[in-house]
Amino acid sequence: MHIPVLKDEVIEGLNPKGSENFVDGTFHMGGHSELILKRTKGKVLGIEIDEDVFKEAKKKFEKNERVISVNYSYVNIDKIVKDYNFKDVDGILLDVGMSSWHIDESKRGFSYLKDEPLNMLFRKEGTTAEEIVNTYSKDELERIFKEYGEEKKARKIAEAILKARKEKPIKTTFELINVVKKAVLAKSFDPIQRIFQAIRIEANKELENIREVLPKALDVLKGGGRLAVISFHSGEDRIVKEFIKNNKEKLEIVNKKPITPKREEIAENPRSRSAKLRVVIKK
Numbered sequence: 618m619h620i621p622v623l624k625d626e627v628i629e630g631l632n633p634k635g636s637e638n639f640v641d642g643t644f645h646m647g648g649h650s651e652l653i654l655k656r657t658k659g660k661v662l663g664i665e666i667d668e669d670v671f672k673e674a675k676k677k678f679e680k681n682e683r684v685i686s687v688n689y690s691y692v693n694i695d696k697i698v699k700d701y702n703f704k705d706v707d708g709i710l711l712d713v714g715m716s717s718w719h720i721d722e723s724k725r726g727f728s729y730l731k732d733e734p735l736n737m738l739f740r741k742e743g744t745t746a747e748e749i750v751n752t753y754s755k756d757e758l759e760r761i762f763k764e765y766g767e768e769k770k771a772r773k774i775a776e777a778i779l780k781a782r783k784e785k786p787i788k789t790t791f792e793l794i795n796v797v798k799k800a801v802l803a804k805s806f807d808p809i810q811r812i813f814q815a816i817r818i819e820a821n822k823e824l825e826n827i828r829e830v831l832p833k834a835l836d837v838l839k840g841g842g843r844l845a846v847i848s849f850h851s852g853e854d855r856i857v858k859e860f861i862k863n864n865k866e867k868l869e870i871v872n873k874k875p876i877t878p879k880r881e882e883i884a885e886n887p888r889s890r891s892a893k894l895r896v897v898i899k900k
């Protein structure tokens with residue numbers, strides 16, 4: 618079960634009302650969308666990249682005429698809106714990254730607590746985690762560990778991976794964990810979590826996707842429309858912040874500082890702890 622993060626804050630930020638229409642660019646099973654639908658008589662266009670998640674979502678909303686669901690990447694938001702003739706977009710939500718389902722159910726190696734094949738892809742195509750770990754150069758690995766994982770011992774870990782894979786390809790999460798653990802003499806899961814995050818971001822091109830979608834989202838929104846972005850990683854939030862700064866003349870900033878979850882939400886849903894929400898209105 619994926620618990621939507623910053624529920625009240627997202628609804629307050631998007632302010633759905635009347636017969637307004639929304640695009641949920643990271644639909645998942647429609648957790649946030651259901652809350653939006655309760656406040657508006659309009660429609661939601663839900664975009665979900667993961668085929669398995671999408672199938673479930675499609676089933677769930679089959680009978681709801683106010684929901685259009687599309688199995689695609691949000692980077693194509695402009696094309697999707699056009700193809701579905703989805704006019705007057707009053708708000709867009711992006712709640713980026715993976716869901717709890719990916720960690721708990723997908724069996725694709727997103728969790729460092731389970732021994733699974735190193736896949737980490739949201740969709741079938743793309744470079745898998747296994748390919749990244751076994752084919753990237755030392756410098757490339759070091760860069761992604763530093764940039765996407767903010768791992769201080771990036772070089773040491775990259776070297777250990779190269780050494781290990783010379784003997785035998787690294788194919789599962791536990792094999793990768795053993796290499797990382799030994800390289801940094803890890804006493805906690807923190808470095809492992811950082812390395813997993815970095816590989817997942819690289820595999821799914823997550824930062825590139827955010828960079829690509831933001832200007833398109835702004836184009837798609839109607840004047841007075843709202844854009845809400847939830848990120849979980851400082852690299853993601855930096856891109857959103859920069860985008861807002863570079864488009865100041867086109868946007869009204871709703872919250873200068875990112876909105877973060879209250880203590881009670883973090884206690885109830887620890888996954889929410891790194892969530893940051895930024896909301897802007899198109900002028």
Ligand SMILES: C[S@@+](CC[C@H](N)C(=O)[O-])C[C@H]1O[C@@H](n2cnc3c(N)ncnc32)[C@H](O)[C@@H]1O
Nearest residue numbers: 621643645648649665666667690691712715716
């Ligand atoms: C954090 S979850 C969203 C949860 C949802 N807001 C809710 O509360 O129910 C992110 C979802 O976005 C999907 N996703 C990731 N990258 C995507 C992309 N480029 N295009 C569309 N969906 C994407 C993931 O598969 C995942 O289901």
